[in-house]
Amino acid sequence: MSSLTSRDFALQSDANDSLSSLRQKFHIPQHNGADVMYFTGNSLGLQPVDAKKYIDEELEDWKNLGVEGHVHARRPWMPYHENFTKSLARLVGSKPEEVVAIGTLTNNLHLLMVSFYRPTESRFKILCEAKAFPSDQYALASQARFHGFDPKEAIIEVSPREGEHTIREEDIHEIIEREGDSIAMMMIGGVNYYTGQVFDMNSLTKFARAKGITVGWDLAHGIGNIELKLHEWDVDFAAWCSYKYLNSGPGSIAGIYIHERHHGQRDIPRFEGWWGHDKGSRFAMPDQFEPIPTAEAWQLSNVPVLAMAAHRASLDLFDHVDLAELRARGRKLSNYLREVLLEVAELTGREIEIITPANEAQSGCQVSVLFPGLGKDLFDKLLAAGVIADWREPHVIRMAPVPMYSSFEDIYRFGETLLNVLKEA
Structure with a gap:
């Protein structure tokens, strides 16, 4: 050779x-x-050496402290998710208050679409890429059906041209120009899982939002892989998993981004739980929900600390590299x-x-x-x-x-x- x-x-x-x-x-x-010759970090990243140590520390605190670990562990469990805020904001190019480690990817997409897919009789369509990851396709179709629409009519898929493998972005522009008034939401994988094509999220977001379309991105194959500037690009929402390029373990904690313009709204459509309630009065157990004025308002339940410990082991590595x-x-x-x-x-x-x-x-x-x-x-x-x-x-x-x-x-x-x-x- x-x-x-x-x-x-x-x-x-x-x-x-x-x-x-x-x-x-x-x-x-x-x-x-x-x-091994390992080329599958786009499916499951390898285990950080420190992951076991970080998990063992939480197990040790649980053994020694029991419930008191929520406030007295080395890294108290109650605000444990806050350990990731700055790291995630750096990785996706956002303000710290626009991100939170939460849930799993498809679950998070559904929670986000409760807020950001708000179809009307005349504006109900969803624009996505053909050959999206199947879970995204299932989520979008089920959201359309949930709102009473036939997915065959509601979902517009942009396909590669005949004989080509990747999607031309001018074809996305053309559909937005032609059908923008009927499109309620654009939700595309920022990096296509099948071809590895990276979309110009900046220009596509601006083009779609100029037509009044809410824009979300699935960043499962983007975070930890490519440069992201979600706040600067004016993206409405995004979601990702952490077990691919973020190396946080199989099925580990995922995350969301929500632009600050959507924060602090009491009447925004949203599924709500006590961990999204105002931190100052959460344990007063009020019967009315008071949203945290950040992306944390979309949280439902207290956090899975053991899974998050592995997440921390990986993000600490990202924190120390350019x-x-x-x-x-x-x-x-x-x-x-x-x-x-x-x-x-x-x-x-x-x-x-x-x-x-x-x-x-x-x-x-x-x-x-x-x-x-x-x-x-x-x-x-x-x-x-x-x-x-x-x-x-x-x-x-x-x-x-x-x-x-x-x-x-x-x-x-x-x-x-x-x-x-x-x-x-």
Whole structure:
């Protein structure tokens, strides 16, 4: 293989990278006595080394303090979610009062749409991308039905053009221009889970809001991956999970963003619970809800401290790195993966099609790849050889080298493995 994809190049790239030491902060799964080639941070991030310590501390306080841990634990449980406010605000580009760690992703989307999908007889449609993550599609369809509308009439899906894999943003603009007066809400995945396409959330938000459309973004594949400036972009609401690029453990605590213009409204449609009530009078147990004047008003119940402890272990790592440098490292890793894939295609004569946009403004860590004629059998052979990637029907292998713990050597080893597997196919 060429010098670009040589082991020396990969090792030198790791050695010259000041962030490569972050890998030591994570547990790397093993395969036949060696580190696996892990490219599935877009599905489940690896475990931070400190996660167990942080969880054990809360277990110890629970053992020793019982209920008093709510106020006397090392990190008191009652305001535990407040440990994440500044970290999350930094990651999504918001004011601290606009974010809160809460719930799970689809649950949060439903809670947000109670407030922000307010259809009328003439303005009831929802604009989303075709091939959205299925849970988003189910949530949107069920919201439409809940309000008495047929999803086939209420939901407008923007699709790639024939023969293309990604969506042209001018096609979204065209639909907004044509049907904007009938669209109540636009809710799109900021990074498409299947193709890895990153949408221009800034321009699309401004274009839609100018037409009176409420705008929300699913950032499951965005947070911890790409640059976000939700407040500056004037986004109405957003939601995310934390178990992908935020490395907080399977099914861990998620989060929401709500622009400050929606705060402090007593009469906004909202499902309410006692943890969203004014903190000063919460334990006076009043019978009337008084919303906290921040995104915290959308909280329902007290927080899952043990799950949040793992979340804290990961966010502490983000707090101590320059996010621009981290994203730059992610781009270098993904670009190197592209180069390796193209070289393998050249050496084997096999067709390998990368469907994630090459433009760095339209892509993050994820690289989605088609191997025509090979499909799941190839994926299974790679898995057996220690490559943990991600298969998505009908025929895509998703790979995401994550700058927190992936290495150039991982990608070099993957190239060698793929080359050998293809030679035997």
